[in-house]
Amino acid sequence: GENVEQHPSTLSVQEGDSAVIKCTYSDSASNYFPWYKQELGKGPQLIIDIRSNVGEKKDQRIAVTLNKTAKHFSLHITETQPEDSAVYFCAASGAGWGKLQFGAGTQVVVTP
Amino acid sequence: GAGVSQSPRYKVAKRGQDVALRCDPISGHVSLFWYQQALGQGPEFLTYFQNEAQLDKSGLPSDRFFAERPEGSVSTLKIQRTQQEDSAVYLCASSLTLGGRSSYEQYFGPGTRLTVT
Numbered sequence: 001g002e003n004v005e006q007h008p009s010t011l012s013v014q015e016g017d018s019a020v021i022k023c024t025y026s027d028s029a030s031n032y033f034p035w036y037k038q039e040l041g042k043g044p045q046l047i048i049d050i051r052s053n054v055g056e057k058k059d060q061r062i063a064v065t066l067n068k069t070a071k072h073f074s075l076h077i078t079e080t081q082p083e084d085s086a087v088y089f090c091a092a093s094g095a096g097w098g099k100l101q102f103g104a105g106t107q108v109v110v111t112p
Numbered sequence: 113g114a115g116v117s118q119s120p121r122y123k124v125a126k127r128g129q130d131v132a133l134r135c136d137p138i139s140g141h142v143s144l145f146w147y148q149q150a151l152g153q154g155p156e157f158l159t160y161f162q163n164e165a166q167l168d169k170s171g172l173p174s175d176r177f178f179a180e181r182p183e184g185s186v187s188t189l190k191i192q193r194t195q196q197e198d199s200a201v202y203l204c205a206s207s208l209t210l211g212g213r214s215s216y217e218q219y220f221g222p223g224t225r226l227t228v229t
Contacts, residue, residue, distance in 0.1 A: 099171075102155050
């Protein structure tokens with residue numbers, strides 16, 4: 001089955017700096033890669049996603065890149081703000097019913 | 113535009129008790145997923161419904177776990193004879209459908225935190 005690894009496990013950045021989180025996946029059939037933000041006591045919130053026929057996608061301060069050959073994808077957050085502090089999860093989904101395999105998460109702390 | 117709702121938000125059960133966790137998906141969403149999230153971990157897939165049909169239950173950890181979605185809308189996850197290792201947050205997610213370009217987005221509810229004592 002699919003295995004998703006996520007790094008780093010914690011990331012501390014100064015407000016205004018950029019943050020990058022990287023994930024690798026094992027199943028070459030995976031074709032959908034969402035990123036979720038989870039705040040304490042809440043459910044995961046979809047923030048951006050990318051499909052396998054696209055190499056990069058941007059939405060304001062966040063962007064995701066996908067390298068299918070290397071089987072890795074990354075989340076980039078620019079101009080970080082304190083409200084970006086949360087746990088971020090990457091996930092991958094392959095053929096079939098769309099079940100998601102999640103990474104272990106990255107705790108992002110943005111300090112003012 | 114209500115999102116996915118789950119109830120109860122918190123549940124404390126004594127070991128051996130049965131519990132039932134409810135999920136109300138976004139109206140019109142065909143697909144419904146249950147995930148289990150242990151403390152400090154990413155969500156782990158439990159089971160999947162397309163309308164009322166349970167098409168994948170490969171993630172259910174034991175036969176004490178049972179899920180249903182009898183009318184293709186609300187779903188219930190039942191855990192019989194709860195054990196301490198069942199303590200986790202149980203998340204429900206719904207998705208519009210499968211097969212189209214915008215079909216994979218899964219929207220999560222707030223979860224039910226289950227504590228077994």
